[in-house]
Structure formats: C-alpha cells, structure tokens
Amino acid sequence: MKVTTATYGDAIVVRAEGRIDQSSAGDFQKELSGLVDAAVGTEKQIVVDLSKVDYISSVGLRALMVANKQAKPKGVTIRIASMQEVVKEVFTISHFDKVFPTFDEMPKALQAVSALAAAAYTDED
Amino acid sequence: MRIRFWGTRGSIPTSMNADHLREKIGAAVKAVIEAGGDPDSAIDALPFNMRGTYGGESSCVQIETGGDEYVVCDMGSGARRLALHALGKHGPGAPQVYNIFQSHVHWDHIMGFPFFIPAFIPGNVIRIHGCHDVLEMAYRRQQDNPSFPVPFDFLGATIEFVPLEPDQTYEIAGMTVTPFRQLHAGDSYGYRFEKDGKVAVYSTDSEHKLEDQEETDYFIRYFRDADAVVFDSMYSLADATSLKEDWGHSSNMVGVELCQMAGVKMLCMFHHEPVYSDAQIDQVLAETRRFEEISRGDGPPLTVIASYDGLEIDL
Numbered sequence: 538m539k540v541t542t543a544t545y546g547d548a549i550v551v552r553a554e555g556r557i558d559q560s561s562a563g564d565f566q567k568e569l570s571g572l573v574d575a576a577v578g579t580e581k582q583i584v585v586d587l588s589k590v591d592y593i594s595s596v597g598l599r600a601l602m603v604a605n606k607q608a609k610p611k612g613v614t615i616r617i618a619s620m621q622e623v624v625k626e627v628f629t630i631s632h633f634d635k636v637f638p639t640f641d642e643m644p645k646a647l648q649a650v651s652a653l654a655a656a657a658y659t660d661e662d
Numbered sequence: 663m664r665i666r667f668w669g670t671r672g673s674i675p676t677s678m679n680a681d682h683l684r685e686k687i688g689a690a691v692k693a694v695i696e697a698g699g700d701p702d703s704a705i706d707a708l709p710f711n712m713r714g715t716y717g718g719e720s721s722c723v724q725i726e727t728g729g730d731e732y733v734v735c736d737m738g739s740g741a742r743r744l745a746l747h748a749l750g751k752h753g754p755g756a757p758q759v760y761n762i763f764q765s766h767v768h769w770d771h772i773m774g775f776p777f778f779i780p781a782f783i784p785g786n787v788i789r790i791h792g793c794h795d796v797l798e799m800a801y802r803r804q805q806d807n808p809s810f811p812v813p814f815d816f817l818g819a820t821i822e823f824v825p826l827e828p829d830q831t832y833e834i835a836g837m838t839v840t841p842f843r844q845l846h847a848g849d850s851y852g853y854r855f856e857k858d859g860k861v862a863v864y865s866t867d868s869e870h871k872l873e874d875q876e877e878t879d880y881f882i883r884y885f886r887d888a889d890a891v892v893f894d895s896m897y898s899l900a901d902a903t904s905l906k907e908d909w910g911h912s913s914n915m916v917g918v919e920l921c922q923m924a925g926v927k928m929l930c931m932f933h934h935e936p937v938y939s940d941a942q943i944d945q946v947l948a949e950t951r952r953f954e955e956i957s958r959g960d961g962p963p964l965t966v967i968a969s970y971d972g973l974e975i976d977l
Binding site: 606 | 873898901919949957
C-alpha cells in the first residue's frame with residue numbers, strides 16, 4: 538500500500554493505493570493520525586481518496602475509525618471519496634457508510650469541505 | 663457430530679410482540695397470494711424472516727456426538743427448552759449426565775439454570791465445567807434470596823463444579839475438549855470440541871480486533887480447520903469499533919476474516935443483537951455472505967449461516 542498527500546485550499550487529501558489490510562493498516566493509521574494532528578487548529582479538513590484502493594479489510598476500516606475518533610472531537614471531519622465498487626460494498630456491509638460522509642467523486646467531496654478547496658482542486662487537476 | 667441451538671440471542675432474551683407478529687404474517691400472506699399455486703410450496707419459498715424466526719432465547723448450544731452424556735455450552739434461557747426436550751425424550755425417571763461448559767458467568771449465560779428441570783430431579787448428574795473461579799458462586803448467587811425463590815441447595819440432582827484450565831486438553835463425555843481464553847470483561851472462554859475427526863468450536867462473547875498478530879494467531883490455533891465455529895457476531899463493524907468498542911463482542915466481518923484465516927468450513931453467526939428483527943438478521947446474513955465472497959481471495963469458500971433457536975447442524 539502506498540499513501541500520498543496533497544493540499545487543496547483547506548482540504549488535506551490522502552490518497553491510498555493498493556490493499557489496506559493486516560499488512561498495511563498500521564502504516565495507514567499512523568499516516569492518518571499524523572494528518573489529523575496537522576489539521577487540528579488549522580480549520581483544515583481531511584478527504585481520503587480511495588479510488589486506487591482495491592480492498593479494505595476490517596483492520597483497515599478500524600484504522601479509519603481510530604482516526605475519526607481522534608479527529609471529530611477536535612473539529613476535523615474525515616470524508617471518504619471515490620471508492621471502487623467492492624470497497625463501497627465493504628463500507629455498506631460494515632455500516633461505515635453511516636459513520637463517514639462519502640462521495641462518489643473527489644470534486645464533490647472537496648465542495649463539501651469548501652468552495653476554496655474545490656476551486657484549488659479544479660485549478661490543479 | 664451435531665450442533666443443536668437452543669438459544670442464540672445475545673445479552674438478553676427477547677420475543678416478538680403482537681405488532682411484530684402481525685407484520686410478519688401480513689408480509690407472508692401477501693407474498694403467498696402473489697406467488698399463487700400450492701400454498702405449502704409458496705411458504706417454503708419465503709425468506710426465513712417471513713416463514714420462521716431466529717427466536718429470542720439467550721445462549722445455549724448442545725453438542726451431540728452419539729454418546730450417552732449431554733454436552734451443553736452455556737445455560738442461557740434456551741436451557742429451559744433443552745430441559746423440556748430431554749425430559750420428553752427420556753422421561754423424568756431415567757437419570758442422565760449433563761456436562762455444561764461455561765463461557766463465562768454473565769447473567770444471559772446462566773439465567774436458564776433455575777428453570778433447568780433436570781437439576782431438580784434426584785439421580786441426574788450435572789457437571790458444570792469452566793475456567794472461572796467464581797463459577798459456583800455465580801450459579802448459587804442467582805438463586806439466592808431475594809433473586810429467586812428456590813435456593814441452589816434445594817436442587818435434587820448431584821451438581822458438581824469442575825474447574826478447567828485454558829489451553830489444557832481434557833477427555834470429557836467421549837470428546838476431546840480444549841478451553842481457550844477470550845477477550846471479554848472478566849474473561850470468557852471458548853471451547854474446541856473434537857471427536858472422530860470432526861471439530862466444533864464454541865466461541866461467544868469475545869471482542870476480536872485482529873490488530874495484534876500474536877493475539878490473532880492464538881485464536882486461529884483454536885479455530886484451525888474446524889468444521890463449524892459458533893461465533894459471536896453481535897455487532898456491525900462500525901458499532902464494534904465506535905459506540906460499542908470494548909463491550910466485549912465481535913462483528914460479522916471479523917468473524918468471516920478469522921474463520922478464513924483459520925481454514926474453517928462453516929461460520930455460525932451467533933449471539934444476535936436483541937434489537938434486531940428477523941428481517942434484520944436475514945439482511946446481516948446476506949451481507950456477511952457477500953463479504954465472504956469479497957474477502958475470500960484464492961481461499962476455499964466459507965459457508966456462512968445465521969444460527970436460530972431450534973436449528974440443528976450435522977457436521
């Protein structure tokens with residue numbers, strides 16, 4: 538699994554790639570935790586781009602939940618964008634779709650953060 | 663080897679009320695009329711939540727191996743129906759030996775014992791096996807004044823408490839039995855039962871997170887190649903990792919993953935959330951089967967069922 542980050546206006550976008558499972562969830566969690574810490578107090582929000590993630594296991598989902606528990610009390614929202622169909626199914630089965638705001642496309646997720654984030658994304662991509 | 667489920671609900675017994683039953687009958691009647699043709703065939707074709715019910719008794723599971731002695735996991739409210747079944751089969755004048763294996767002593771796992779009629783009948787022998795040092799105290803306390811009118815010492819059967827150690831293997835009632843410690847407040851214990859090449863695992867009230875590989879490997883060892891694992895899949899993963907984290911129960915998804923890692927043949931979802939309707943449990947079952955397909959990879963298929971009160975499975 539590979540994780541990269543980018544900033545668009547007041548949105549921090551986390552792009553994961555590959556499988557998020559037993560072997561990679563720990564690194565994914567550390568990455569998310571660091572980004573939540575970075576977002577606290579800055580009014581930045583986090584969007585996790587899962588378009589290149591082809592599978593996420595329960596441990597991977599747990600990593601997202603741990604980050605959400607860290608983020609929410611501090612006013613940071615984690616949004617999920619661009620899930621592949623299988624990952625979307627896993628979200629539904631796990632009921633994580635009831636916990637996280639999810640968006641089919643990245644522009645919509647960024648629009649939900651702010652017009653500034655959406656505009657910055659449009660300019661760059 | 664046969665597994666008979668006498669109680670499959672988690673935490674507290676539950677039952678349908680008049681409105682729930684009317685809703686169920688209404689949906690079934692409409693579906694049968696729409697299907698037309700032979701009513702019996704149309705009823706058989708209905709989804710389980712319309713033609714049956716998962717029931718509402720708390721944990722009680724019997725393992726049958728063809729021997730003379732009974733083997734029973736937990737004494738939840740389902741134990742009352744087991745008692746009626748046993749008395750109907752043998753009559754009150756034929757003494758029996760009952761081996762109870764206790765996962766833990768939370769109330770929903772012992773509450774059936776005061777209504778377990780064989781305990782009242784002299785000549786019966788009841789051996790309650792478990793790893794908790796409070797086992798006898800918990801059984802006695804629930805029958806103490808003012809909680810129950812019949813004190814434990816009034817019971818006519820010979821009742822013995824048999825301490826077990828986790829990770830030790832025992833020969834009991836013609837079976838090989840190995841208890842293992844699980845993840846629950848105050849500890850709970852699972853049991854691996856083996857006889858004639860068949861393996862059944864009873865594993866309820868355990869919160870598996872699968873984060874710690876050493877811990878996961880411990881459970882894989884006891885689940886390894888089992889023909890069936892009776893597994894506490896009470897919550898959705900979202901609930902198990904948020905609101906209900908550290909409440910001591912697992913999710914359907916973690917059950918699938920653990921069974922896949924251990925090469926289990928059948929996952930029996932158990933300890934159903936008491937607020938779930940039959941239709942909701944059907945939905946969880948369908949989703950769990952789909953998750954098994956998604957997560958299977960190149961491994962063999964894992965059969966997934968949702969246990970219900972009255973279900974019998976031959977392994």
